[in-house]
Amino acid sequence: MELLNIECLGKRLRLEGSMAGWQQLYWDNQLVSQKSASADNQSFTIHEFELSRPSSLAEPSHDDxxxxxxxxxxxxxLESDVQWQPFIINYTVLVDNNTIADGQRNSKDIERQTPEVAPVKQQKFSFVGLASLGFKLLKSAKVIKTMLAAASVAAYSWLFSIEFALALIACLVIHEYGHIKAMKHFGMKTKGIYLIPFMGGLAVSDERINTRWQNVVISIMGPTFGLFMSIGCMLAYWLTGNIFFAGLASFNALLNLFNLLPILPLDGGHILKSITFSMNSMVGLIACIAGAAAGVFISYSLGLALLGFLLLIGSLEIVFEWKSRHQSHLLPLDRYGQIFSTLWYFITVGLLIAIIWYFAASGDEMLSMPLEILRS
Known part of the structure; x- marks a missing residue:
């Protein structure tokens, strides 16, 4: 991950590193010093390199x-002292033993930074590249967004009813808006919400996350906004007595509870991955594999083909996460962040279950259906 990116002698001085201990120092995007991962590596590290420039500050002419x-x-x-939990880096840059820059960075600075983008390499034609270009065009086309929303309404209306379709779309939009709100909280640019028939919704951002904490907040804010919607529908039911609001509260709670299953690529899987990989790479791998195994069991038991397809995507994500564990650019959660994220997750899950249980106790057959699905 990018630990430091400052100006040095008119160029960018960038320090990359990981909790494994390795560090790489770049000046003007050129590697000038590196430290390998080792059990002997200390938090305090020194990088040294030499530069040469004309003795005169004036630029030479073509004839010189x-x-x-x-x-x-x-x-x-470059002298740096890195503390990972909570994250703090103190740094000093010296040129010929004269200090030219010093300071401190913390996790808030990491969240706000824009990581260095590597030069784009020219690639030959490929179907993968063509598909990637097509997806980028898809994301940038507002008309496509409208068409997908209309297709979702039509598909759900055909399967159920127009009333159910509109209610389901409202649940999906509120859920995805929670993700969008979290992205904007961290200053990330967003491209909006995309509704995909039979797949749900997708909140799209132009920027990548820098910390595990950002991943947790963005992932859990969708179900949290869904929880707020269920509570609002419950209040509307108490005020009006209209069973429509009760049904919407209960089914919306079930929808968001499903999304919190600790299975990648669902929101619950991203929360699990962020917490466990912040503890230890092996703990993260075991936890994600256990979640995938649970997902296979649920998919097979209930005949959920869509969940099986999602599990395939999630399995690729687990492999990628494990292979890039030593080069991950994500700042891990500290102990406080791990505990807080776990409590936030279980409180949200508990409240969603409580809403489902409350309406199931009414004895109404329709309102008891979400609880029967949970029991199955």
Whole structure:
């Protein structure tokens, strides 16, 4: 992950590193120093490299020839002290033993940073690249967004009824808006909500996350907004006595509870991955595999083909996460963040179950259906 990115002698000085201990220092996107992962690595690290420049500050003309004798060799030294939980990095940059920059960065700075983008390499034609381009065009086309929303309403109306379709769309939009709200909280640019027939919804952002905490908040805010909607529908039911609001509260709670299953790529799976991989890579791998195994059992028991398809995507995500564990750019959760995220998850799950249980106790057959699904 990117630990530091500051200006040094008119160029960018960037420090990349991970909890495994390795660090790489770049000046003007050129690797100038690196430290390998080792059990002997300490939090305090020193990187040194040399630069040469003309002894005169004036730029040479085309007729001038700069020889080695009229070049000045400068010794650059970066001293950094990294504490991972909670994350703090203190740094000092020296040129010829003179301090030119120093300061401190914490997790808030990591959340707000825009990571360095590697130069784009020219690639040959491929169907994968064509599909990627098509998906980018899809995301940028507002007319496609409208068409997908209309197709979702039509599909759900055909399966059930127009009333149910509109209610389901409302549940999906509120859920996805929770994700969008969290992204905007972290200053991320968003492209809005996309409704996909029979698949649900998708909140799209132009930017990648920098910390596990961002991943937790963005993932859990969808179900949290869904919880708020169920509570609002419950209040409307108490005020009006209209059973429609009771049914909407209960089924919306079931929808968001399903999304909190600890299975990738569902929101619950992302929360589980962020918490466990922040503890230890092996703990994260075991937890995600256990979640996938539970998902296979649920998919087979209930005959949920769509869940099986999602599990395939989630399995690829687990493999990718494990392979890139030493090069991950994500700042891990500290102990407080792990505990808080776990409590937030279980409180949300508990309240959603409580809403389902409350309406099932009324004895109404329709309102008892979500609880019967849970018991199955």
């Amino acid at each position: 020839v700069i020889t080695q004798t009229n070049r000045q060799v400068m010794k650059v030294r």
